[in-house]
Amino acid sequence: MASVLSFKNVSKHYTRGKENVAVLDHFNLEIAEGDFVAIMGPSGSGKTTLLNLIGGLDRPSTGELTVAGERLDQLSGSGLSRWRARHVGFIFQFYNLMPTLSAERNVELPLLLTSLSAGERKRKVAAALELVGLSDRGKHKPGEMSGGQQQRVAIARALIADPTILICDEPTGDLDRHTAEEILGLLQMLNRQYGKSIILVTHDPKAAGYASRQLHVDKGQLLDAPMAAA
Amino acid sequence: MKYLPLIWSGISRNPGRTLLIFFQIAIAFALFGVLQGMKTGVDEAIAQTRADLLLVFPEFFGGAPLPIAYLDRLQSMAGVKTVTFADGLLGTYQKPDQSVYVLAIAPGDIWLTLVPEIFKVLPRDLEALRKTRTGVLMSEDIAKKYGWRIGDRIPLTSTTLQSNGAGNWIFEIVGTFTAHEPGSGGYIVMNYAYLDEARVKNRGTVRNFYVVASDPRQASAVAEAIDRTFVNSSTETKTASLRESAQQQMQAIGDLNFVIRLIVTAVLVAVLFSTSTMMMQTIRERTPELAVLKTLGFTDRAVFLLVVAEATTVCIAAALIGLAFAMVVFPYAAKFVPGLSMPIVVVEAGVVGAFLVALISAALPASRAARLEVVDALAGR
Numbered sequence: 001m002a003s004v005l006s007f008k009n010v011s012k013h014y015t016r017g018k019e020n021v022a023v024l025d026h027f028n029l030e031i032a033e034g035d036f037v038a039i040m041g042p043s044g045s046g047k048t049t050l051l052n053l054i055g056g057l058d059r060p061s062t063g064e065l066t067v068a069g070e071r072l073d074q075l076s077g078s079g080l081s082r083w084r085a086r087h088v089g090f091i092f093q094f095y096n097l098m099p100t101l102s103a104e105r106n107v108e109l110p111l112l113l114t115s116l117s118a119g120e121r122k123r124k125v126a127a128a129l130e131l132v133g134l135s136d137r138g139k140h141k142p143g144e145m146s147g148g149q150q151q152r153v154a155i156a157r158a159l160i161a162d163p164t165i166l167i168c169d170e171p172t173g174d175l176d177r178h179t180a181e182e183i184l185g186l187l188q189m190l191n192r193q194y195g196k197s198i199i200l201v202t203h204d205p206k207a208a209g210y211a212s213r214q215l216h217v218d219k220g221q222l223l224d225a226p227m228a229a230a
Numbered sequence: 231m232k233y234l235p236l237i238w239s240g241i242s243r244n245p246g247r248t249l250l251i252f253f254q255i256a257i258a259f260a261l262f263g264v265l266q267g268m269k270t271g272v273d274e275a276i277a278q279t280r281a282d283l284l285l286v287f288p289e290f291f292g293g294a295p296l297p298i299a300y301l302d303r304l305q306s307m308a309g310v311k312t313v314t315f316a317d318g319l320l321g322t323y324q325k326p327d328q329s330v331y332v333l334a335i336a337p338g339d340i341w342l343t344l345v346p347e348i349f350k351v352l353p354r355d356l357e358a359l360r361k362t363r364t365g366v367l368m369s370e371d372i373a374k375k376y377g378w379r380i381g382d383r384i385p386l387t388s389t390t391l392q393s394n395g396a397g398n399w400i401f402e403i404v405g406t407f408t409a410h411e412p413g414s415g416g417y418i419v420m421n422y423a424y425l426d427e428a429r430v431k432n433r434g435t436v437r438n439f440y441v442v443a444s445d446p447r448q449a450s451a452v453a454e455a456i457d458r459t460f461v462n463s464s465t466e467t468k469t470a471s472l473r474e475s476a477q478q479q480m481q482a483i484g485d486l487n488f489v490i491r492l493i494v495t496a497v498l499v500a501v502l503f504s505t506s507t508m509m510m511q512t513i514r515e516r517t518p519e520l521a522v523l524k525t526l527g528f529t530d531r532a533v534f535l536l537v538v539a540e541a542t543t544v545c546i547a548a549a550l551i552g553l554a555f556a557m558v559v560f561p562y563a564a565k566f567v568p569g570l571s572m573p574i575v576v577v578e579a580g581v582v583g584a585f586l587v588a589l590i591s592a593a594l595p596a597s598r599a600a601r602l603e604v605v606d607a608l609a610g611r
Contacts, residue, residue: 092522
């Protein structure tokens with residue numbers, strides 16, 4: 001199966017004052033298209049840095065990073081923005097919805113960057129909300145919804161532009177057990193029925209259990225085999 | 231248009247703060263509209279006054295009136311096209327506090343075109359005045375004020391005594407005229423012949439002459455020539471064009487232009503700072519939201535333009551409200567300075583000014599929003 005993501009000797013350093021901190025050190029990883037991968041590791045292990053690199057929010061200091069067929073280490077700032085719009089859907093721990101926009105308008109945001117007509121955008125939004133089971137909540141604002149519903153809206157927003165890869169940063173970290181299972185079930189459905197490639201960062205082993213593959217990261221190093229299992 | 235909900239979401243993020251800024255800008259531009267309208271209105275009113283019309287008054291205010299004999303000499307001077315004159319009396323109608331000024335003219339056709347921007351009369355009304363020695367023309371304002379109608383006989387009491395010693399003057403209303411500015415038509419117009427024949431004092435004199443120069447470009451020279459002609463006469467003259475008189479009246483108030491510019495500048499600078507402060511606060515509060523927009527694929531430029539669009543929307547909407555208020559209020563303010571108007575160029579300047587205020591005040595916050603590091607913003611740094 002084709003690779004959706006490839007790290008080749010990727011290192012990432014940050015400068016903190018006079019100190020140069022290596023967060024990732026010669027990191028190698030490949031993830032196949034359609035895979036659902038959970039990345040686990042203690043705080044400071046480099047999980048978030050990995051997500052930021054995969055999502056094109058940051059660039060590696062050295063090495064080659066290819067995601068969805070694009071060398072991210074060679075793209076400019078605006079190039080990364082355009083790439084993200086086409087290929088990445090983000091789902092955050094605290095949803096990060098616009099509080100003054102309705103669910104429909106929140107979900108529609110990624111489509112504003114396309115050339116779709118208002119009618120087409122409206123149809124896609126309706127379809128996305130139906131997929132996550134929130135067709136009747138489209139006009140409600142985030143403040144009028146439960147945490148689980150807000151996360152579903154965030155998932156709908158992440159999916160609406162049909163991205164190549166979904167990136168989930170502790171998506172159930174703010175939810176109760178029951179709601180968390182619903183959300184993880186939804187992600188699993190998206191992967192199994194729609195073939196979405198999903199990268200999930202989590203502390204929760206139960207959440208990681210929903211993924212088809214689990215990776216462990218510590219001190220900027222991958223503790224598992226870098227290549228996807230055949 | 232598709233970005234309007236997103237722009238609105240930013241504006242309505244903190245409705246209380248947005249409303250405060252909105253009112254501040256609206257008030258600032260209402261003030262701008264009224265002040266700038268006064269300045270522009272005054273400039274336009276002066277520019278529209280006739281440059282070829284000269285007013286000939288006695289050299290010394292309150293001194294002896296001008297002999298009507300000057301009329302022929304004025305008419306025969308080089309560069310003079312036509313001449314007429316005016317005088318008047320002040321009377322009261324029914325009660326001592328109901329003053330009525332009576333302008334006395336020789337009702338020739340010259341009055342049809344002499345100062346239409348101040349006094350407009352139809353040929354039939356002028357003819358009616360010519361035919362009736364004791365006739366008067368009235369304005370709509372004074373008709374409404376006293377309930378007069380054409381055909382009424384109105385008695386006025388005046389300190390200008392008639393030769394029989396009485397101060398009672400009886401007039402017959404024979405027509406109407408239009409005063410250019412409503413509210414300024416508190417007078418009536420009579421035949422000079424009636425005034426001069428009946429009064430006991432100042433017979434054969436007039437308050438002033440109106441001289442129309444053949445060439446407006448030569449008006450100044452004609453004015454000087456008139457004053458030179460009468461410099462050694464019993465009553466010396468002081469002649470100025472209508473436009474010059476208007477300018478002198480404005481200069482007597484002081485440097486109005488400078489004061490207005492100072493006030494308008496101070497107000498707009500204050501608005502600039504407060505709008506910029508509001509935008510900075512807004513950006514700080516919305517850091518995570520702006521970071522999320524960037525994760526969705528909004529470029530730095532798009533985020534910059536979004537912030538500028540929010541500031542521009544608030545500024546222009548508020549400015550339009552303020553300018554509309556100024557346009558409504560201005561006619562009342564103009565009652566104190568007749569002849570003023572608020573030309574549309576002031577509204578256009580106001581909108582441009584609002585746009586510039588928005589751009590300048592949003593520049594720094596928008597730049598900060600555009601340069602936002604997504605990784606740091608999402609991590610809460």
